[in-house]
Amino acid sequence: MAIKYERWLSMLVIALALMLVSGCSFSSSLPGRTTSKTSYPLKLTDSCGRDVVIQQEPQTVTVLNSWENDFMETIGAGHKSKPFMGGTGPSIEAMLNEIKAEKTDLVLIDWRREIDAEISCTITGKLSRNGVTVYAADQTTIPKVIQEMKQIGKMLNQSLIADNASKRLTQALQETQETLDTSGPKTVFWEIQVNEGDDGAPKYSTIVPKSLEQSLLTDAGGSNIAANEEPFIPGQVRINDDYIQSADPHYILISDYEALNNRNYTPVTARDQWRNIKAVRENRILSLPPSFGFPSTLHDDILLLVKFLYQERLVK
Secondary structure, eight states: OHHHHHHHHHHHHHHHHHHHHHTOOSGGGSTTOOSOOOOSSEEEEOTTSOEEEEOSOOSOEEESSHHHHHHHHHTTOGGGEEEOOSOSOSSHHHHHHHHHHHTOSEEEEEESBGGGHHHHHHHHHHHHHTTOOEEEEEOSSHHHHHHHHHHHHHHTTOHHHHHHHHHHHHHHHHHHHHHOOTTOOEEEEEEEEEEEOTTSOEEEEEOOSSBHHHHHHHHTTEEETTTTSOOSBTTBEEEOHHHHHHHOOSEEEEOOOGGGGOTTOOOGGGOGGGTTSHHHHTTOEEEOOTTTTSGGGHHHHHHHHHHHHTHHHHHO
């Protein structure tokens, strides 16, 4: 028995020596063990062009909306997320006072529409000048979201999960590009809300150009019929029946919004003036799930869009 034990021990020593020579370690193969720890202090440049120095790993991160909170969950930092419950307040000063009272390690400010970039950077600068560590992130396109997953993940010492999330989204984007054909983009009306105009006629709100929604649609091979229109309010472009009928979109997307449960809401297929629109005639209408467009589902969302827009090709 002693001989067998000594032989086993010799083999173990040899194996350990080989691992050391090849640069392997036990810790790198253990499940749940992060192999790429962040070194602090860490210097980064945010989307406002500011140099941000993170002295040590942030333990609490204030986020300003549910999208940011979902982003934190997606990159593995949900346990650090601290939703800001005070809203933006009547002024930047009021917002500053509430955030400083929270005693958070970091504030994350993002924007998903280019039209919001200026005010977001203004708020970021104000917070920074008053001693708050803040990082601003431009999330207006899929590639930018991918990049911010990596950068913010590194900043929060969550690179392993964050890099995996960015890889999933990158792979979905690549799969989408492989599905597109040379026939050109499909024209799309994306309805996000219906309101009554001053004349009593319905006004249809659609997505804003230069936004994450626009990026999702474009990357999936769609063309927004209102891409050249100016926003009515920062988050919406409004168009009327005549505009939509004239554009004659091939496809219609319906966002999940409160009007869907309103008794005054008229479903697309029941709108008499829309009967001759190509998308309605051919029943190419898709109601999007409530979670559509959130970081945790973006990889599935872009694939959902391309499958809807290129259903004929995928069936063949």
